[in-house]
Every structure is written in C-alpha cells, then in structure tokens.
Amino acid sequence: MHERVDPLPGAWLTVDDAGRDAFDVRVPDASRLAFRVAYSVLRHRQQAEDVAQETLVRAFRTFHTLRDMAKFRAWLVRMAWRLALDEQRGHRRRLVRDGQVAGGNALAVEPAATAETQALWAAIDRLPERLRVPLVLASIEGHTLPEVAALLELPEGTVKSRLFEARRCLKEWLR
Amino acid sequence: MTDDGLGDRLREALDVAPSPDLSARIMLRLDDDARRRSARVWRAWIAGTLTAVATVLVLVVAPRTPVSRPMSSLAVTPDRAAVAASAPVARDASAEAAHGGGRRVRRSRTGGHPAPAVGVGPEGPLRFADTASSALAAGSVDRGGPDSVDTPPPSTPVEVSGLAVEPMALPSIAVDPVHVLPLETAAIASQGDPR
Numbered sequence: 001m002h003e004r005v006d007p008l009p010g011a012w013l014t015v016d017d018a019g020r021d022a023f024d025v026r027v028p029d030a031s032r033l034a035f036r037v038a039y040s041v042l043r044h045r046q047q048a049e050d051v052a053q054e055t056l057v058r059a060f061r062t063f064h065t066l067r068d069m070a071k072f073r074a075w076l077v078r079m080a081w082r083l084a085l086d087e088q089r090g091h092r093r094r095l096v097r098d099g100q101v102a103g104g105n106a107l108a109v110e111p112a113a114t115a116e117t118q119a120l121w122a123a124i125d126r127l128p129e130r131l132r133v134p135l136v137l138a139s140i141e142g143h144t145l146p147e148v149a150a151l152l153e154l155p156e157g158t159v160k161s162r163l164f165e166a167r168r169c170l171k172e173w174l175r
Numbered sequence: 176m177t178d179d180g181l182g183d184r185l186r187e188a189l190d191v192a193p194s195p196d197l198s199a200r201i202m203l204r205l206d207d208d209a210r211r212r213s214a215r216v217w218r219a220w221i222a223g224t225l226t227a228v229a230t231v232l233v234l235v236v237a238p239r240t241p242v243s244r245p246m247s248s249l250a251v252t253p254d255r256a257a258v259a260a261s262a263p264v265a266r267d268a269s270a271e272a273a274h275g276g277g278r279r280v281r282r283s284r285t286g287g288h289p290a291p292a293v294g295v296g297p298e299g300p301l302r303f304a305d306t307a308s309s310a311l312a313a314g315s316v317d318r319g320g321p322d323s324v325d326t327p328p329p330s331t332p333v334e335v336s337g338l339a340v341e342p343m344a345l346p347s348i349a350v351d352p353v354h355v356l357p358l359e360t361a362a363i364a365s366q367g368d369p370r
Contacts, residue, residue, distance in 0.1 A: 020209075027205075028198045035193040049197055056201045057208055117188050139185040170181060 023063050026072060031056055033073060033141065034080040040136040041084035042091075043121055051087050055080040074151045081133065123173040131166040134159050 031052055038051035059076055066075060124132060137148045145163070149156040194200075 023205075024202070027201055031198045031201050032193055035197060036189065036191065039191050040189055045191065045194075048191075049193060049200075052193065052197060053201050053204055057204055060205050060208065116184075120184055120188050135185070136189065139182065140189045142186075167181060174181075 019064050022069075023060055027056060030059070030073070030076050034076055036140045037077055037080040037136070038084040038087075040140060041081065041088055047087055047091070048084070051080065051084050055083050058083075071153075074153060077137065077151050119174065120170075123170050126173060127166055127169060131162050131169070134162045135166040135170075138163055 034052040034055040035048050038055070039045065039048035042048050042051065055076065059079060066072060124135070127135065134148050134152060134154075137143055137151055138145070143151070145156055145160060148163075149159045152159060
C-alpha cells in the first residue's frame with residue numbers, strides 16, 4: 001500500500017532511522033485516534049483528516065523530545081485537540097470574514113447528520129471544555145475511565161466527577 | 176456511559192472511521208517532510224561551508240596584500256629598500272610558521288593598528304611614525320623640557336582673614352573678578368552688601 005521513500009543523505013541530522021521506525025509503527029493507530037479527536041471537535045470528515053495529518057506531522061517532528069513513550073497517546077490527543085480547536089476558530093473566522101455567518105457560531109457539520117445527531121452536537125457544544133474533553137474521549141474507541149484519566153493526566157476521581165456532571169447536563173438539555 | 180442510552184448515542188455520533196488511506200497519506204506526507212528537512216539541512220551545510228571558505232580566504236590572503244604591510248617594513252633606515260625586500264618577509268614567515276600560520280597583529284605604538292598615512296614615500300605610504308621619527312632624528316622637533324614647556328609659576332598661599340588658603344594649581348591665567356562680573360555686581364562688591 002505504501003512505498004517507503006529512501007531518505008536523502010543527511011536525514012540523520014533530523015530524525016534517525018530508529019526514531020522513524022518507532023514512529024511508523026504507531027501511525028495507523030495514532031492517525032485513527034487523532035482523526036476521531038479532531039472529528040469530535042470539528043464534525044467534518046475532511047477537516048478532521050487534515051487536522052489528523054497535521055497532528056501526525058507535528059508529532060513526527062517532535063517525536064524525539066518525548067521521553068516516556070507510554071504517554072504517546074495522551075500527548076497525541078492533546079496535540080490533536082489543540083489543532084482541531086485552532087482549525088475550528090480559523091474556520092469560524094473565515095466564515096465571519098466572508099459574511100456567511102454573523103456571529104461566527106457555525107460549525108461545518110456534515111450534511112448527512114440527522115436532526116437527533118445535530119441536537120446532540122449542539123448539547124455537547126454547550127459543555128465547557130473541561131467537561132467536553134473527558135466526555136468525548138470516553139465515548140470514542142471505548143476508552144475506560146482509567147484510560148481517559150491517563151490520556152488527560154488527571155486523577156480518576158476528577159475524571160469521574162467531570163463525566164458525571166457532563167452526562168447530567170446533556171440529559172437535562174436533551175430532555 | 177450506558178445510562179439512559181446517552182452513551183450509545185454519543186458513541187454512535189462519534190463512531191466515525193477515517194478514510195482507509197489516511198495512514199498512507201500521512202506516511203507520504205511524513206516522507207515528504209523528511210525529504211524537505213533533509214534538503215534544508217544540506218543547503219545549510221553548503222552555505223556554511225562556502226562562508227567558512229570565504230572567511231579563510233579573507234584571513235589568509237588579505238595579510239599578503241600591500242595595504243597591510245607590517246610597520247617594520249616601513250622603518251626609516253638608510254638601506255630601507257634592502258631591509259624591506261629581505262628581512263621582514265623572512266621574519267614574518269618564521270613568525271607565522273611558529274604560530275601555525277594565520278594573521279597576526281603586530282603590536283606597535285599605535286596599539287596594534289597601522290598608523291594613518293601622512294604622505295607617500297618611495298616605498299609606499301608614509302605613516303606618522305615615520306615622519307615623527309625622521310623629524311626627531313633631524314632635531315627639528317622640540318623634544319620638550321623645562322625651557323620649552325609653559326608651566327605656570329609656583330603659586331603662593333593667600334592670606335584671607337587669618338586663614339592660609341592654598342590656591343589650586345591651575346594654569347597661570349590672571350583673571351580679575353571685577354572685570355568678569357557685571358558692572359552692577361562689581362559696584363555692590365566694592366561698596367559692600369547693602370543688606
């Protein structure tokens with residue numbers, strides 16, 4: 001599927017072969033994770049794939065600075081989340097600049113989304129970020145509570161209380 | 176997250192799979208990024224090498240030019256031409272060999288910098304040191320001494336209301352304060368303060 005391009009001489013000055021191989025084996029899983037995190041923010045497939053690509057490229061450039069490889073997924077989630085938020089703000093600014101949205105409160109929701117899904121997304125958008133991030137991470141890829149706590153580098157009790165509060169808010173707003 | 180079906184709804188909304196070729200596109204982009212970074216590193220190496228070569232050329236070739244001849248070759252001697260033709264070159268070559276080559280700055284009375292040119296002689300531009308030494312040798316310049324320096328006479332203590340005040344050792348410039356002050360102030364000073 002993918003043909004590896006031989007690196008030019010001098011590439012060892014930036015990323016060595018061992019680091020490249022260690023990163024390459026993580027790309028399939030990491031790309032899916034980055035895409036889902038980005039999609040949970042952007043709700044647009046193409047934009048989420050662009051953000052996932054950018055996340056992996058940036059992660060590749062700074063992969064050698066990561067000391068604890070066990071924190072690779074958490075590191076990647078934070079990077080993807082930040083880049084997705086940046087892309088979301090940039091998209092809103094472009095819409096406002098082009099005069100398509102007056103208040104700049106539009107997301108590029110895919111047209112195939114049902115009314116029920118759009119209502120759910122609207123409710124998720126109302127959540128503050130400290131509640132939204134654990135809720136989304138717990139919902140994608142079946143992450144358990146300890147996994148979400150590890151991804152966010154928060155105590156499990158904190159994540160549990162935030163998830164409870166997020167669910168309570170959603171149930172109230174979707175009633 | 177399974178209470179009241181909210182967890183299922185969330186999973187259904189978020190369970191979106193990326194394109195099957197997303198990983199392949201990312202790998203291609205990583206290769207392209209590595210290639211561009213590698214090319215950038217090569218360009219930086221080439222530019223650095225060229226800069227180093229240019230610097231070495233400037234430092235090695237520039238001292239050989241006539242503009243930066245050492246001061247010793249311009250010394251005023253009867254057989255100046257012969258000395259300039261043989262001795263300084265050999266001395267410079269041995270000094271450079273002893274210090275591993277490279278440019279050396281010769282200390283002189285001008286602090287290591289070549290003296291400014293004050294004229295043109297038969298062997299090139301004459302420096303101030305040449306003309307000064309020539310003039311000293313000819314005796315046309317006052318070398319200085321007690322007779323030639325205008326030193327003020329030794330000052331004597333001045334008696335002011337019983338106190339002996341030692342005046343400062345200033346140049347003997349006689350200034351009459353009455354002439355310096357304005358007329359009104361001088362008149363007040365001569366008559367006394369009305370207050």
